Amino acid sequence: MRQNHILRLAASVALGALVLATLPGSPLVFPASAAASKSAEADAKPQFLGFAGAFLAGRTADFDNDTDSAITFYRKALEFDPGNPEIRQRLMVTLFTAGRFEEGVALARDMKNDPAVAQVASLALAIDAINKRDFETASGLLDDKSDNPIDRLLNTLLKSWADFGAGKGKQALATLDSLDGPPWYPVFLRFHSGAMAQAMGDAETARKAYVASVSDKANGAAAPDTYIRTVMALAALDGLQGNTRGALDALSAGEDFSPGYAPLSAMRQQIEAGKTPEADIETAQQGAAAALFTLGSALNREGAEETVALYLQFARALDPEDAATLVMLGSLKEALGKPEDAIAIYKSVPENSPMRRISELQLGLALADMGEEGQAKDHLKALIASDPKDLRSYLAYGTVLSSDKDYAEMALNYQTAIAVIGPAPSKADWNLFFQLAIAQERLKQWPKAEANFKRALQLYPQQPQVMNYLGYSWIDMNMNLDEGMAMIQAAVDLRPNDGYIVDSLGWAYFRLGKYDDAVRELERAIELKPADVTINDHLGDAYWRVGRELEATFQWKRALINDPEDDVRKAIEKKLAEGLPKAAQTAPAADRSPASGSQPATDGEAPLIKSSLEPTWFAEPA
Structure with a gap:
């Protein structure tokens, strides 16, 4: 199963349990109506639609992340019902997430008192005022007393930058220093206090704020992008x-926190070459954009896409050439299935930015997502040729090769990358060995694959993906059973909310004939990834084995609804028609078998190891 690991600026995570414990839900997300169905005629011509048709078409386009079509249909619906509040709300939010800021602001002026979108409208009006250097107006629009901790933090940061722009820098710093909140506030407050003090020319105060933040890695893990930005x-x-x-010492701290993070390497090369780096933030506009980026990156997780898109597009409106914002926004577009939009954004990253090469790598991956595999391979091979020592290029090229199931070329690619490293690889290089091992496992070269899985774990002990893959492979081959189960359980302990790894544990129990344990773990996996084809398929098999045949057929049908590949679809349809063979029987092994020479499982179900075939672009925080 191919997980879509997108290149991120660092190991971006949400604020995790720290935030989720304080929030009932994301503050700015307005999901499309469940009544919107993909079967609606989203491409119908607006001039022939009545209100109901335009409204339904808009909802459907909204659901499919087709923002331009959604805007067209919502506007058509408003021709029939100009005062409809729900449509006006959705139109405004969709305009902002599409990056059509000025059009959204025109609506926001009329909707700032609508409780459903007051926070969004006020933010937009404040950003518009900051852009126009009307800092007093911007400050007055931002509610820094909100009960929502995220809104309160964001509004306070923006208000402080507006006050800074109005010449009230000392007052703004005092506001930041006095803000109390959850334990994850300091990573944000220290960065912005440091940036503001530096922009005011107070290097000593700036240094104290930065050093305090860089020294606090525990809180930095709540917002890795902001922590790394503080390091830089x-x-x-x-x-x-x-x-x-x-x-260089500061950069070393960042590299220890997030090994292999490309902008850190670029800055190190710049400083070692005797070049003087530029200050990250010099104006109120840049500071306000950074506030939106730092919160957006921290919230960047599945289910919060609309909130993140709003924050990033607002940041882009304030600082259109900020490379970090552009790359993350492009990756978000990819996650939403809009590779064409992503490519356009990647192309807009400034040529002189240290992140330009990252955008080029992502552009290659987006081409592959569009089905342009040949063009993607040519693009990425050219990047390798332009800088053979840049390991990121091999990882990106390997991603396309794994998607194309060209495992022989994939193995050669990673062997070349490992040769570039030389005889002394570092922790940051673990993923090259992991990806090589996956390619060799798919080529049924198990001894070589096992050695490289172990090498990856030597470089990065307790790496969850590697433990998951190696542990499951052992179990599937009926070898090292106790060690394999312990390894998968350890991966689950490290990643309890990773549906794919939890699925591996459940499927391992299934392969060992421990069906009740399999059901327990697979039910947990399906809660984490309810729409995943393979997990639904696995849970169906487990239900069948414990005699819950009606529920088994339901899960298999759910798997079919989620558009499996042709070979998987045929296998599921056969199970729906015939059920599973008796446990004592064996079925022909599928091409997903971990290696040649593996012993068939007792009940014949073909294995599927739940681990990404794509690279982890940046190592997780230590």
Whole structure:
């Protein structure tokens, strides 16, 4: 099963349990109506639609993340019912998520008192005012006393930057210093306090704020992008003051936190070459954009796409050339199935940005997502040729090869990358060995694959994906059973909310004939990934084995609804028609078998190891 691991600026996660414990839900998400069906005629001509047709078509386009069509249909519906509040709300939000800021602001002026979208409308009007340098107006629009901790933090950050723009920098710093909130607030407050002090010319205060944040890795893990941005701000401050040793030490702290993070490497090369880095934030507009980016990146998770898109598009309206915002927005477009939009955004990353190469790598992956595999391969091979020492290029190219099931070329690609590293790989290189092992496992070269799985774990002990893959492979081959189960359980302990790894544990129990345990774990996996084809299929098999045949057929039908590949569809349809063979029987092994020479499972179900075939672009925080 191919998980869509998109290149991220760092190991971006949401605020996790810290935030979720304080929030009933995302503050800005307005989901499309469940009544919207993909069967609606979203491509119908607007001029022939009545109100109901336009409304339904708009909802359907909204559901499918087709923002331009949704805007067209919502506007058509408003021709029939100009005052409809729900349509006006959806139109405004969709305009903003599509990046059509000025059009959205025109609606926001009329909707700032609508409780359903007051926060969005007020944010938009404040951003518009900051862009126009009307800082007093912007400050007055932002409610820094909100009960919602995310809204309160964001509004306070934006209000402080507006006050800074109005010449009230000391007052703005005092506001940031006095803000109380959840334990994850400091990682944001320290960065912005440091950036603001630096922009005011107070290097000593800036350094204290940056150092306090960089020293607090535990809170940094709640918002990795903001933590790394603080590291880079500290390194830039030291570089500007001629303290090269201090700048490199700051970067080392970041590299320890997130090994292999490309912008850190680019900044290190810049400083070592004697070049002076530029300050990250110099204006109120840039500071406000950074506030939106830092919150957006921290919330970047499945289910919060609309909120993240709003924050990033607002940041883009304030600072159109900020590379970090553009790359993350492009990756979000990819996650939403809009590779064409992603490519356009990647192309807009400034040529002189350290993140330009990242955007080029992502552009290659987006081409593959569009079905342009040949063009994607040519693009990525050209990037490898332009800088053979850049390991990211091999990872991106390997991603396309794995998707194309060209495992022989995939193995050669990673062997080349490992040769580039030389005889002393670091922790950051674990994924090259992991991906090589996957390619060799698919080529049924198990001894080589096993050795490289183990090598990856030597470099990065307790890496969940590697433990998951290796542990399951052992179980499927009926070898090292106790060690394999312990390894998968350890992966689950490290990633209890990863539906794919939990599925592996359940499926391992299934392969060992422990069907009740399999049902327990697979039911947990389906709660985490309810629409996943394979997990639904696995749970159906487990239900069948424990005699819950009606529920088994329901799960198999759910798997079919989610558009499986042709070979999987045929296998599921056969099970719906015939059920599973008796446990004592064996069925022909599918091409998903981990290796040649593996012993068939007792009941013949073909294995599927739930692990990504794509690279993890940036290592997780330590």
